[in-house]
Amino acid sequence: MSSSDNVPHVETEAVPSVGASGVLDKAAPSGRLGEDSTYRASPPVRSSPTPSSAESAPSNAPETPPSRPAGPPARRGPMVDLDPSGQVSQREPDRSQRQYLNYAFYKLDPAFRRLPKLEQAEMKAEFARAVDMWLEAPPEAGRILRTYSTVGTRADADFMFWRMGFSVDDFNAAQGLINRTRLGGYLTQPYNMVAMQKRSQYVNRIDGSGHGLELLPGEGKYLFVYPFIKTRAWYDLSPHARQGMMDEHIYAAGPFKGVRLNTSYSYGIDDQEFIVAFDSDFPQEFVDLVGRLRYTEASLYTLRDVPMFTCLKRTVDEILHDLA
DSSP: OOOOSSSOOTTSOSSEEEOTTSOEEEEOTTSOOOSSOEEOOOOOOOOOOOOOHHHHSOOSSOOOOOOOOSSSOOOOOOSSOSOTTSTTTTOOOOOSOOOEEEEEEEEEOGGGGGSOHHHHHHHHHHHHHHHHHHHOSOGGGOOEEEEEEOTTTOSSOSEEEEEEESOTHHHHHHHHHHHTSTGGGGEEEEEEEEEEOOOOSSOSOOTTTTSSSOOOOOOSSEEEEEEEEEOHHHHHSOHHHHHHHHHHHHHHHTTOTTEEEEEEEOTTTSSSSEEEEEEESOHHHHHHHHHHHTTSGGGGGEEEOOOOEEEEEOOHHHHHHHHO
């Protein structure tokens, strides 16, 4: 639950891990890997050709001693990052551009539904224009918006805007536009979560899942979202122990091809450590996936993974129609 530290990466192959050299190492079937519990290719055995009769005949020439290999094959680097935090190597800060994500949940005051229908329609139109205005930014801003209804799936929220951009200031601008509308006066935000994309230390490459600066959001009819926090004991484990548990986690999730994961990181910029969002057309597949992952060893190190939100992909007009 990219790229990530907490949940399966469902679109990656079940078992490969990538060494420092970029060579794939196949993990042991159990998925729990120790430092040496990987299948490593042995150097090829060179068989001597069968001598012909001419070659086997006695010769006055002195015997040439058989050539010896130059030495053992070059040693490959470790399979896992032995200094994931950069503390030992004093890794320099990474200030390259990254994609930020905002999951903004809204709840409508029921008083809005008691307003005259014509007034409601005017306020809805003003609100929709404000949402569109946020997207009228230069392409280099990288702004993306996916919109979802939670009417019928959550009692404490009515809809969610999933925003992406290359600056956290973008989210300030988006909310400012909403606050200046009349409908904004009837909205509260029970939840508002912020995170950013970065490469996972456990998986080398997952299409659209945190391996680069951009992800491909909102491909499915449903989005399942929740914040996530690991126990402190997780960070006290050795890198090899964590990698082994994540390999098992990834292997367990392998068959669930109908679920696409986006993992983002919130260390220091919000209350949670991660936000995980699962794109899918099949809620039943997601339920079975989460149930299976409860049996993996890594799940023992989950401190919190609630609240969980089931979001239905809707246009802004459809969301406003659901509200009143």
